[in-house]
Amino acid sequence: MRLSGLELGLFLTLLAVSVFLFGWRLGAVLGRVHRSKPDTDFHLLPLLPRVKKFVWEVMLQAKVIRERPWPGVAHAIVFWGFCAFALVTLNHVSEAFGWALLSAHGYGRFYRGLAAAFAVAVVVSIAGLAARRFIARPKWLGEVSYESGLIAFLISALMLTYLAHFALAEGSASARANWWLHTLALLIFLPLIPHTKHLHLLLSPLTVFLSRPGFSRIPPLQGDEDFGLIAGKDVTRITSLQVYTCVECGRCTEHCPANLTGKILDPKQIVLGTRRYLEESGPRDSKPLLGKHLSMEAAFQCTTCGACEYQCPVGIQHLPVIIGLRRGAVNTGQWEDAHGTKLFLNLERTGNALGFPRSERDQFIQKHALPIFDGRQEYCLWLGCMGSYDPQGREIVLALAEVLRFLGIGFGVLRKEKCNGEPARRLGNDLLFGTLAEDNLAEICRSGVRKMLSICPHCIRTMKEDWKEFGADLEIEHHSELLARFVAQLPEPDGQRPRVVFHDACYLGRYRGIFDQPRAVVSRLGRLVNPPRASERGFCCGAGGGRFFLGEETGKRVSVARAEELLATGAEVVGAACPFCHSMLRDALATVSPAPPRLLDIAQIAAQAIGSNHASEE
Ligand code: SF4
Ligand code: SF4
Structure with a gap:
């Protein structure tokens, strides 16, 4: 299809406006990231783990699918559809000049057919995701987002107009009108990407690839002049990149034990608050980070359980920000907490x-x-x-x-x-x-x-x-x-084997990936039971991040929420593998039940197998 001179002029004008608006916003975001403080501890090498993570989380969308299979698959289809449509879009633009990158025969024909199959799948997926967002409305997604509605409409329009062109006669007026509808949807969609949370489409591959190695790693302070996150000038490039990548899905908040028990901490708002600060003040500012956009109280409510980072589909690492804010508050003497002072003393x-x-x-x-x-x-x-x-x-x-x-x-x-x-x-x-x-x-x-x-x-x-x-x-x-x-060398217990519900410690499970080993020991004594939230999704006891030594006045105690969940399994024994979990659960179980189940560490379970005196705390 070749455009008339007038049409071509209109197309080029609209294209220029669209590309300008796209580049203007993207340039502003990348400029803020670049002007942020360099991460002096950052090393690109070794590359292999980064490539593996990129393939797994970005190309295969495995993390998104694993944590929420149905919405995850729908999201993955949209992502793969976008990849497939890159060539279709280039072909569409080239048609304005009378060229065709994808011919109607051979490979071009095959690719067009493949893209059509993706278009159908994307329309179905977008309908499903829209129904979830606007009808089911999980509270983690926050307020109804008209921006998301507009994006869903534009993506659907792109797919449907692409499909329609198969049914329309080449060169007909309706084919021309359809071409223009597709073009308008494309030229409106393009600048919306960097202006909305859909910026993650562009940034998340980079964010995942450049994420700090290791789970929930706290970056070291960078020299004697680094006192943590006090002002915008302390926010590093990786952190800036990450906060601009947030897709506002709320998965971090959905799994945060502090948020779930009524604290004000909301990991999504930690990320968005940092982004709002950068938007308002820029990365070189000396205005305090804590205040308008970020709360000190929230930062100190974190148990460092790592559930937020584990869940985040775009590779955002919350703890460097949270611990960074704590560092800033402690080093400037802003944090005044009687329990904290006692602990440090x-x-x-x-x-x-x-x-x-x-x-x-x-x-x-x-x-x-x-x-x-x-x-x-x-x-x-x-x-x-x-x-x-x-x-x-x-x-x-x-x-x-x-x-x-x-x-x-x-x-x-x-x-x-x-x-x-x-x-x-x-x-x-x-x-x-x-x-x-x-x-x-x-x-x-x-x-x-x-x-x-x-x-x-x-x-x-x-x-x-x-x-x-x-x-x-x-x-x-x-x-x-x-x-x-050595579990095979422990004697098999005689008689009735009790039901043992095992509580995963965050620092053993999510942090180190050790799930099977304590369960192997538990299974030697009794019949293993898993609580609803187990292994990678295990729910914190509330002790981590120094919280064991602080007061917990706001909301329900995290340990009580966990104890109730463990109790509901009806197990006779609660198995633990961390002395902090042990202490928290001991008090919480006694709070929630007049006759709580026995609480045993896996060492005590092993000791029970050999008939030791220290098999139980009772
Ligand atoms: S580390 Fe745990 S407690 Fe802290 S913000 Fe993340 S999910 Fe919440
Ligand atoms: S930080 Fe990650 S998990 Fe949390 S809302 Fe943003 S994208 Fe979702």
Whole structure:
């Protein structure tokens, strides 16, 4: 089809306006990202994991489909349809000049047919997604979005006009009118992409590819002048890119334990609030981030469970922002919290988060004849604050020690051990975290430790990942990993096997991908039951992110919400694999039931199998 001179002039004018509006907004967004602070810790290499993630999450849309199969498939079809229509669109534009990239025969004919099949699938998918958004209206999507309605209409118009051209006679007036309808839909749609949340169509492939490696990783502070996220000038390029990519789907909020229990924290609003700040003030501004768009109270309600990052379909990492805001608030003295102050003082004065004199740890070790690590044993058993001072944590350590002895595995504990700095790190006090990490590292090096073992997923995460900033490269594993390897050597229990519901600890499951190992141990004692939210979708106990040491006055307690869910399974035993979860669930189960199920760590479950005294806390 060749346009007349007048038509061509009109087409070129509209095309120029559309491309200008598209490029103007996209250029402004990319300019803000580029003017943001460089991420000095960013390394593009190794490329292979990035390519794999890109193929899995972008090309195959696997993450979107996995978490919400029906809307996910519909969304994936629209995405694949867009890819298929890139060539169709070029062909459409070239037709204005009388050229045809896709001929009516051979390969061109095949491709047109394929695109037609995609067009039908896209129309059906868009209808389904629109019905969900405007009729079913899950609350996570927020207010009704007319912008989404317009986009859905334009995409449908593009597909239907493409399909219509097969039915219209070449060169007829109706074919010409259809060509113009398709063109108008295209030229309106193009600038809407960067002006709306559909910007994710352009940015999300880049965001996923450039995301920070590792799950929920907290980037290190960049030098002595970096005090966290205080103002716009502290927002880095990766963060800027991520906040502009948000598609406002609300999946992060839908799974956030703080939000679900009535706190003001809304991870979607953390992302959008940062975006609104950048829109209003730009990335170089000195105006505080906390205030108009972002709330300090919300930032400190986060349990760092990682559910938001796990769910986000476009690769947004919320914790660098949340912890960054905490760092800024702590370092500028804005955060005033009696519990937080007490925690930091405890860590400074006693070296442990619970504030006990160090002699209490020595007495515990002596009383139970725990061997001191002398370089000859296979494992150095890290006790952590909970294992050293908390009564239930100590029971877990003693149960594990008995199991290790039964299995003939050599272990010893450090003569001196301080908190590894985990709660200080998550609450934004990097100075204190660094001091504690370095003191511990010196002791570990002095003791000639090769392999470490811990009952605490929080300790493991901090020592294995966060301590890398101080040159550490520790081999440390969780007791569930070790016990799973030796589970066949534990005697089979006699008689009736109780139903055991297993609670996934966020720092063991989502953070480290360890789901099967603790379940293997649980299955040795009883019949495994999973709560409705399990494994990658496990629901937090409320202790992470230093929250264990703070008050929880707003809304329902996260631990109570989880305890109710565990209780509803009717299991006789609740299995846990983290001393923080253990402590939270113990109190919460007692709150929600006058006769709560027994609560056992997997070390106690293993100890029960060998008939140990430390099999139960009762
Ligand atoms: S890490 Fe967990 S608690 Fe924090 S914002 Fe994300 S989902 Fe909510
Ligand atoms: S941050 Fe991710 S999960 Fe949350 S609303 Fe934005 S795109 Fe959705």
